[in-house]
Amino acid sequence: MKALVIHQFGGPEVLQLEDVALPMPGSGEVLVRVHAAGINPVDYKIRNGSLKFITGKKFPRILGGDVAGVVEQAGKKSPFKPGDKVFAMLSFKGGGYSEFVTVKEDHLCHIPESTSMKDAAATPLAALTALQAFRKGGDISEGDKVLINGASGGVGSFAVQIAKAMGAIVTAVSSTRNQDFVYSLGADRVIDYTREDFTKLPEKFHIVFDAVAKSSFWKCRHLLRKSGTYVTTVPNKALFWHAGLNFLRGKKATFIMAKPSGDDLAIIADWMMRGLVKPYIQQSFLLSEGAKAHELIETERVRGKIVFHVI
Numbered sequence: 071m072k073a074l075v076i077h078q079f080g081g082p083e084v085l086q087l088e089d090v091a092l093p094m095p096g097s098g099e100v101l102v103r104v105h106a107a108g109i110n111p112v113d114y115k116i117r118n119g120s121l122k123f124i125t126g127k128k129f130p131r132i133l134g135g136d137v138a139g140v141v142e143q144a145g146k147k148s149p150f151k152p153g154d155k156v157f158a159m160l161s162f163k164g165g166g167y168s169e170f171v172t173v174k175e176d177h178l179c180h181i182p183e184s185t186s187m188k189d190a191a192a193t194p195l196a197a198l199t200a201l202q203a204f205r206k207g208g209d210i211s212e213g214d215k216v217l218i219n220g221a222s223g224g225v226g227s228f229a230v231q232i233a234k235a236m237g238a239i240v241t242a243v244s245s246t247r248n249q250d251f252v253y254s255l256g257a258d259r260v261i262d263y264t265r266e267d268f269t270k271l272p273e274k275f276h277i278v279f280d281a282v283a284k285s286s287f288w289k290c291r292h293l294l295r296k297s298g299t300y301v302t303t304v305p306n307k308a309l310f311w312h313a314g315l316n317f318l319r320g321k322k323a324t325f326i327m328a329k330p331s332g333d334d335l336a337i338i339a340d341w342m343m344r345g346l347v348k349p350y351i352q353q354s355f356l357l358s359e360g361a362k363a364h365e366l367i368e369t370e371r372v373r374g375k376i377v378f379h380v381i
């Protein structure tokens with residue numbers, strides 16, 4: 071089978087399309103024929119070695135944490151059968167930039183009827199991050215006020231829709247060029263960060279979700295109501311320091327580390343089926359265009375998501 075492989079850390083050029091052996095599903099796993107694969111910023115961070123303290127230095131390595139495809143092979147007792155259309159966030163070992171991948175059964179979910187393979191591939195990691203971040207923030211009840219920074223990106227664009235699906239009143243933050251896009255996702259109000267400093271807003275929020283990790287707990291603390299929570303996607307030393315002091319104050323600082331979960335994906339699939347959550351794909355690429363796709367994801371300027379069209 072064909073896969074995009076890296077043999078060393080480096081720039082986008084280290085992604086090589088190669089013939090590799092078909093992976094063999096282990097116990098509790100199914101073999102999926104990949105139709106489309108999501109591309110996320112974590113992929114370039116693994117590729118360039120910035121996450122080697124987590125990933126290790128084992129090569130060759132196939133990147134990719136999101137897939138959508140069709141079950142090729144499943145165990146007799148599996149809840150999935152050959153021919154099922156499925157999507158999943160993969161574990162940290164990746165393997166999604168490929169024609170076939172093995173996936174743990176409890177990471178998989180059936181793709182909603184009306185959802186395309188590309189839309190399904192664009193969804194798991196980013197949408198699960200948003201859903202699990204709101205849970206870490208103490209969950210959202212009808213009428214809660216939520217602020218989402220980086221609302222036009224992969225995580226942010228799902229976060230706006232998921233917060234609305236949960237009944238929140240959403241204030242979103244993006245640049246001028248993405249204002250209309252973020253309104254189209256359902257945000258009640260969009261702040262243009264090139265014209266206004268959102269950390270100076272007078273309102274109080276239940277959750278401030280910094281989907282792009284461009285602000286900080288310290289700057290956002292005035293935005294939080296007494297028991298509000300600041301959740302970021304990329305923790306740094308300051309965040310750990312503030313989180314260590316959470317027990318001393320009502321306002322909390324925390325971060326999300328998204329985990330694969332078929333059950334959580336089923337919640338998202340239900341919202342997709344009901345038209346409450348829909349991915350936006352800026353561009354799709356062939357596996358042979360791996361370097362081009364990574365050059366784009368590294369810009370941090372993608373609107374919504376980008377994906378590989380595999381077959």
Ligand SMILES: NC(=O)c1ccc[n+]([C@@H]2O[C@H](COP(=O)([O-])OP(=O)(O)OC[C@H]3O[C@@H](n4cnc5c(N)ncnc54)[C@H](OP(=O)(O)O)[C@@H]3O)[C@@H](O)[C@H]2O)c1
Nearest residue numbers: 111199220222223224225245284303326327328370371372
């Ligand atoms: N911890 C986890 O489990 C986890 C999971 C997923 C992602 N992440 C991390 O979270 C971050 C975001 O991921 P993503 O997939 O959403 O990234 P992304 O899709 O690449 O984000 C791109 C978007 O960010 C916006 N943006 C860039 N600078 C901004 C700023 N200063 N203020 C507000 N918006 C800004 C851009 O819009 P404009 O051009 O309008 O500014 C663009 O639409 C990445 O660092 C990723 O690695 C962590």
